[in-house]
Amino acid sequence: MPAVTLRRVCAVVLASALLAGSGVPALAQEPVEPPSLATAVEALAVASPETSPAGLTTAKVRLPVCQVQDIRTRYYKVKEWKKTLLDTNLKVTRSYRPWDLVSVRRANIASTGQVRKRITKDLRALAAAARKAGKPLAVRSAWRSYDYQRSLFDSYTRRYGYAQALKFSARAGHSEHQLGTTIDFSVGPGVPLSTRFGDSPSGKWLARNGWKYGFIMSYPKNKKRASCYTYEPWHWRYFGRKLAREIHESGQVPRRFLYTHFESAP
Ligand SMILES: [Zn+2]
Numbered sequence: 212m213p214a215v216t217l218r219r220v221c222a223v224v225l226a227s228a229l230l231a232g233s234g235v236p237a238l239a240q241e242p243v244e245p246p247s248l249a250t251a252v253e254a255l256a257v258a259s260p261e262t263s264p265a266g267l268t269t270a271k272v273r274l275p276v277c278q279v280q281d282i283r284t285r286y287y288k289v290k291e292w293k294k295t296l297l298d299t300n301l302k303v304t305r306s307y308r309p310w311d312l313v314s315v316r317r318a319n320i321a322s323t324g325q326v327r328k329r330i331t332k333d334l335r336a337l338a339a340a341a342r343k344a345g346k347p348l349a350v351r352s353a354w355r356s357y358d359y360q361r362s363l364f365d366s367y368t369r370r371y372g373y374a375q376a377l378k379f380s381a382r383a384g385h386s387e388h389q390l391g392t393t394i395d396f397s398v399g400p401g402v403p404l405s406t407r408f409g410d411s412p413s414g415k416w417l418a419r420n421g422w423k424y425g426f427i428m429s430y431p432k433n434k435k436r437a438s439c440y441t442y443e444p445w446h447w448r449y450f451g452r453k454l455a456r457e458i459h460e461s462g463q464v465p466r467r468f469l470y471t472h473f474e475s476a477p
Contacts, residue, residue: 277439294473302384309391324353327391337424346416352395355388392449409444422459
């Protein structure tokens with residue numbers, strides 16, 4: 212097995228093992244690789260300009276390296292939610308809190324969490340379509356506040372040390388869950404997060420159909436240099452159906468799409 216692949220597997224296994232013994236709900240994990248693995252510059256062939264689905268002609272831009280930084284993201288207001296890019300470098304502030312959080316149960320899907328009201332219609336349609344296809348989905352984790360994410364990360368730091376905590380938890384302000392538009396799915400209530408979800412019938416159905424309902428997988432397999440995170444088949448961010456279709460048809464990970472079209476745009 213190539214060294215990088217082995218280390219990726221180990222990072223996930225390590226995170227799972229740490230969480231299993233931590234007493235902290237597994238739903239909070241965001242397993243990531245050690246920062247040292249994330250610092251390679253992504254080599255992109257800047258060939259001829261390409262035309263985006265949005266009709267814009269853009270050259271492929273060089274994405275910033277995924278580092279541990281605290282730079283305020285360009286679109287940091289709640290009303291700019293579709294354009295807001297969060298990664299290991301970019302963040303929103305503590306005051307970022309959606310004003311329209313409602314129970315996920317409004318979407319008729321099993322969960323105890325909250326999401327923004329604006330996503331419930333499409334989430335309900337997604338859940339219904341999955342059920343109809345015999346591939347049921349449950350919500351494992353949805354909105355998280357800045358303070359919750361911070362206390363979570365701090366608890367990991369106390370228990371395992373800062374460097375170790377970085378490997379499997381997003382720092383406060385850097386989690387897409389703070390947007391209120393991001394969901395960790397599972398096959399049923401109480402089922403822990405695992406990459407096995409991606410191989411399950413429900414996970415495969417979601418991978419094929421999520422975009423039709425406005426949801427995009429933030430961290431696809433083998434895209435870590437572009438997305439900053441290892442494969443998380445359960446973690447889906449809502450963009451609305453129109454933008455989700457554009458991202459899906461671009462074939463780009465959301466981080467690259469957002470960086471190219473919004474974050475680094477003139
Ligand atoms: Zn997540």
